[in-house]
Amino acid sequence: MESILEGARERPGGDERIDVDPRSLPAALERAEADGRVPVIAEVKPTSPTAEGTREADPVDLAEAMVDGGAAAISVLTEPSHFGGTPDALRRVREAVDVPVLRKDFLLREAHLDVVEADLVLVIARFVDDLEGLVSAARERGFQPLVEVHDRGELEAALEAGAEIIGVNNRDLARLEVDLATFESVAPHVPEDVTLIAESGISSPADVRRMRAAGADALLVGSAIMDHGADDEVDVAANTRRLTTVERRPETETETQTTHDESENA
């Protein structure tokens, strides 16, 4: 984690202030609910420190397949060194799709906001010194800030900073371990009027049901959709659809299987 943060500290920001006309995330989540889709924010994540490989596919093709699979919004990694992302990939994806697009990166200061337009930006509570300042700076530019927390202390900080969209990350960024019980322990303390997102480690229909039962308004899913470990061409639309259609299907005993398990058993 330290090398990711070191890279983020050294990365320059933009020199010109960005001004965005954003697509609303809450409205996109409502549209998904209205037509019976689980609201999923599908993540274009070429690789990561915990991924088994790298997906070289064009980010635009991936994002379009995700929308085809029913994704309510798209998240695009723009961190270059550990996640294989670029701001240009996000710019191209946002031009190609009509759903809200989240910039997923390790943004530490105001100038980092001025790199590329997006509908939402991720602000990670534990890494930002002036959380309220960065949340306000994001809003002044038109971005919807998604403030990420991992425990109740960070949740309090996010609420004090004025967060209206909060993500609870099931991945402990200190140890990189994932535990879905994290969301279950933090969610009951999140006020009703906050848009609440469960992040990381959601890979099976059973995980989707579990996070929704715990109060998630939306789910942020990367690895299970990108399926980095699979050898062949991955069907990103099918991987997305498998999660977005969960609430249209009756619960079954095999729902705990991840995408990879299922394709091995097919």
Ligand SMILES: O=C(O)c1ccccc1NCC(=O)[C@H](O)[C@H](O)COP(=O)(O)O
């Ligand atoms: O995903 C990682 O390996 C990772 C490592 C270090 C810091 C952050 C990391 N992930 C960031 C994320 O929050 C996830 O990309 C996102 O929540 C999706 O998670 P998943 O569905 O488990 O890929």
